[in-house]
Amino acid sequence: MTGRSAPGAGDGAGDEAGEGLWCRDLDVDRGGVRVVHGLDLDVPPGQWLGLVGPNGAGKTTFLHAVGGLLAFAGHVRVAGADPARTGERALARLVALMPQRPVVPEGTSVRELVGLGRTPHVPRFGVTGPHDDAVVERCLERLCLEHVADRPATQLSGGELQRVVLARALAQEPRVLLLDEPTSALDIGHQQTVLDLVDDLRREAGLTVLAAMHDLTLAAQYADRLVLLEAGRVAADGPPAAVLDPVVLHRVYGARVEVLPAGSGPAVVPLRTGAGFVAHPRPRAGDRL
Numbered sequence: 001m002t003g004r005s006a007p008g009a010g011d012g013a014g015d016e017a018g019e020g021l022w023c024r025d026l027d028v029d030r031g032g033v034r035v036v037h038g039l040d041l042d043v044p045p046g047q048w049l050g051l052v053g054p055n056g057a058g059k060t061t062f063l064h065a066v067g068g069l070l071a072f073a074g075h076v077r078v079a080g081a082d083p084a085r086t087g088e089r090a091l092a093r094l095v096a097l098m099p100q101r102p103v104v105p106e107g108t109s110v111r112e113l114v115g116l117g118r119t120p121h122v123p124r125f126g127v128t129g130p131h132d133d134a135v136v137e138r139c140l141e142r143l144c145l146e147h148v149a150d151r152p153a154t155q156l157s158g159g160e161l162q163r164v165v166l167a168r169a170l171a172q173e174p175r176v177l178l179l180d181e182p183t184s185a186l187d188i189g190h191q192q193t194v195l196d197l198v199d200d201l202r203r204e205a206g207l208t209v210l211a212a213m214h215d216l217t218l219a220a221q222y223a224d225r226l227v228l229l230e231a232g233r234v235a236a237d238g239p240p241a242a243v244l245d246p247v248v249l250h251r252v253y254g255a256r257v258e259v260l261p262a263g264s265g266p267a268v269v270p271l272r273t274g275a276g277f278v279a280h281p282r283p284r285a286g287d288r289l
């Protein structure tokens with residue numbers, strides 16, 4: 001399975017397709033089984049798209065295809081590049097993926113691991129320069145990791161490691177940031193610190209963000225738009241308040257929830273059995289109550 005080029009679009013990095021994400025008829029298989037089915041998506045530059053959906057819906061598979069780690073069929077442009085036809089280093093200068101399950105080489109310090117994010121910017125057979133070192137130090141600082149910078153990354157807590165892996169992705173200085181469950185191991189304070197930081201970078205540098213998240217309340221607070229995936233297809237796509245419908249969530253996740261209006265976006269509150277959940281549609285404007 002290989003990606004095909006979009007009609008009329010050039011090959012390689014940085015062409016006219018823009019700095020967001022565009023895909024048409026995207027199919028991705030895992031282990032011989034189709035997991036993402038004919039996905040069409042337009043994500044304008046600078047948008048934060050929250051990717052939500054149940055376990056196994058295809059969120060990671062989609063992010064890995066867009067990030068050039070998995071073969072696909074269909075047309076994709078990410079930061080102007082076709083991931084199927086762009087070299088690894090060129091793509092890594094445009095797109096960074098923060099994986100759900102990072103691989104940490106034994107004996108690598110936190111600073112060295114973050115420094116790996118500079119690899120695509122360093123000439124082949126070259127060495128890092130003062131600018132690279134400054135980027136790494138800034139990323140360590142912004143993710144409050146200076147105090148662990150010289151420790152082996154394998155000795156960190158799950159939440160500390162998650163911040164290191166984000167720091168490595170940010171050190172790549174990408175145009176599009178793919179985040180796969182970026183806050184799953186973080187306490188509530190660090191969840192906010194990390195997501196606020198990504199949001200600041202988006203505003204400062206026009207970064208496009210695609211973030212797969214299970215915490216629907218958090219996803220709604222930061223994303224401009226949510227795409228709800230169900231078995232590799234889009235079940236809902238729109239502003240968080242429109243996508244987070246208790247009836248839709250019940251159908252797609254089998255979950256009983258209440259969705260409450262909150263200051264910075266809808267809050268999704270789970271209801272335990274017997275708490276009075278009724279799966280009926282929300283009233284719409286014009287409905288007779």
Ligand SMILES: Nc1ncnc2c1ncn2[C@@H]1O[C@H](COP(=O)(O)OP(=O)(O)OP(=O)(O)O)[C@@H](O)[C@H]1O
Pocket residue numbers: 030031035053054055056057058059060061062
């Ligand atoms: N390496 C693999 N080989 C075979 N099947 C795979 C592989 N990786 C993932 N799958 C399958 O592909 C489907 C989609 O998985 P994926 O990891 O993309 O889902 P997800 O939405 O990210 O799930 P989660 O929320 O649990 O992380 C699942 O059915 C999964 O079992």
